[in-house]
Amino acid sequence: MNKTLITTTLTALTILASCQSEKQPEVKNYWPQAGITYEIFVQSFNDSNGDGIGDFNGVTQKLDYIKELGANAIWFMPIMPSPTYHKYDVTDYKAVHPDYGTMDDFKNLLAEAHKRDIKIVIDMIINHTSTEHPWFQASKSGRDSEYRDYYVWAQKDTIADFLNKKVITLDSDNIQQWHDPGIGEDFYYGFFWGGMPDLNFDNPKVREEIYDIGKFWLEEVGVDGFRLDAAKHIFPDDRPLDNHEFWKEFRSKMVAIKPDVYLVGEVYDKKEIVAPYLPGLPALFNFDFHYTLIESLNSGNGQLLLQKQKEVLEFYQGITSEFTDAIFSSNHDQPRLLNDLNEDVAKYKQASAILLTMPGAPYLYYGEEIGMLGLKPDEHIREPFLWDIKEKDTGRATWIEPKYSTDETVGSVEIQRNIRDSFFNHYKELIRLRNSHPALAIGSLEILELEYPESIMAYGRKTDGQEVLVIHNVGAESMELNIPSEFDDVLYKLGTVEKNKESVTLGKNSTILLIK
Incomplete structure (x- = not known):
């Protein structure tokens, strides 16, 4: 292991x-x-x-x-x-x-x-559905099918400029959106893959x-x-x-x-x-x-x-x-x-x-x-x-x-x-x-006005009855930080943490949660 x-x-x-x-x-x-x-x-x-x-x-x-x-x-x-x-x-x-x-x-x-x-x-x-879904099987059976318009179809000559699309999006690396079902000149639209024809929500x-x-x-x-x-x-x-x-x-x-x-x-x-x-x-x-x-x-x-x-x-x-x-x-x-x-x-x-x-x-x-x-x-x-x-x-x-x-x-x-x-x-x-x-669950996100180094992620979480101060040191170097004195109780700590009355020292990838 x-x-x-x-x-x-x-x-x-x-x-x-x-x-x-x-x-x-x-x-x-x-x-x-x-x-x-x-x-x-x-x-x-x-x-x-x-x-x-x-x-x-x-x-x-x-x-x-x-x-x-x-x-x-x-x-x-x-x-x-x-x-x-x-x-x-x-x-x-x-x-x-x-x-x-x-x-x-x-x-x-x-x-x-x-x-x-x-x-x-x-x-x-x-x-989209599968190409094996009964709707698609009926849709591709012919232009007269009652399910034809459940999907997006186009004749090959009307979409010639789009057949070789080479645009990759954040959520798909499929570079072809129009697909040939092998039944003639009609192509169907499938954004993600030929096995997933898009439904026609029009x-x-x-x-x-x-x-x-x-x-x-x-x-x-x-x-x-x-x-x-x-x-x-x-x-x-x-x-x-x-x-x-x-x-x-x-x-x-x-x-x-x-x-x-x-x-x-x-x-x-x-x-x-x-x-x-x-x-x-x-x-x-x-x-x-x-x-x-x-x-x-x-x-x-x-x-x-x-x-x-x-x-x-x-x-x-x-x-x-x-x-x-x-x-x-x-x-x-x-x-x-x-x-x-x-x-x-x-x-x-x-x-x-x-x-x-x-x-x-x-x-x-x-x-x-x-x-x-x-x-x-x-x-x-x-x-x-x-x-x-x-x-x-x-x-x-x-x-x-x-x-x-x-x-x-x-x-x-x-x-x-x-x-x-x-x-x-x-x-x-x-x-x-x-x-x-x-x-911590439903409190607001309070951005602190304190000037902390770049490696410090510090924020407050606050409800009417409770306030928690959260400080993460995501850097590799140890950091000593001044903290508001009213946050004197340690709720949680991770990594190498030292707390004094008005300061904390956080080691590499260390975290402390303080509560009033």
Whole structure:
């Protein structure tokens, strides 16, 4: 096992059971405004029947683990039938993939999650379907098909100038958007890939189909909400206003079915493009946060993320005061965070300390809490979760041979549970700290007027009844800083920290939280 990631020798273990536990403040559930959502790729999470593929029953078996970690909700990557491993090309919107189990299995998972006060959000992929979806099969059968207009078709001579498009976007490296189905001169539009034809949302029948699908999952199945994939591509990029209007209509339809429905959108772009979607999608993933967090840590510039987040939140406020900022440090499309930070353990731990002390609603990608590794292609960012050492891990999925997250590089949950300063216990402590201090969960972001060096990221989190001062040194050099004298109680510290009455000294990648 890689000793820089985790130590497994018995002499290095600090058994948690031997430690005296102090009485903890009450833990509250701040979801969706500021709670923790745990992202799961079912295929890799926990295999209950030994077929090598994770499944719903496997997730149900691990709900107590998710509760122990402190998460308030689960976002499931696609669970509907699909011909691909990732399942972002759906063939049936009102069913679940048989590899994952039955609809009854999923409903049981849902019921057990709700018993534990864990909400369930599923991926809803409506920008496109699979080419194997019955709608597309009927659509390509001929121009007279009643489903022809469910997709976007054009004759080859009318789109000649677009057939060899070479533009790569932030969220797609597909350089060809028009595709030949091999049935004559007609081509269909598929922004992401030829196997994913885009639905035609100019067709009212398509919109009604989508609203009916939403109703099915909310009303008949009982999920709590949707993560909306590729939300800015419902209409082409040159029709952003149509995209905004569609999502407002979608939201109104879903709220009519379930007033407290949760909707979080993937608009993979900068804040100026993202923010106008808020009236339709009240929660949006903050990609600026993700990239700037990594840049701040790797450059040693703590001011970068602080200023970026201030800009984003102020920009959002200019659109609406009612929004949820879905912040994240990694997800299923990005390299694993530890890889992005060059496997620097100190930076990795500080990244989570920043994520979980910033305003917003943090998303945690499965496996980040144990330091899983992974680089492109995407399959290797989605490798099987490690519950125990391989010989004892009956739930470990085997659908793919892991390249990065193995027993030699990553400590399993069962190993890390018994190591006081493991990644798992680090995440668990931070989540509990956030969920038990209102200022850290729902408090405002207060930018300090103190003149600190570039490597210092310092901010206040404030509610009417509580105020916390957060200071991170993301640089490599030790820093001594003056602090307001009223912050005299240490709430949390990470790394090398020394506190005096009116100053603190923070070593490399060290953090301190102070409370009045």
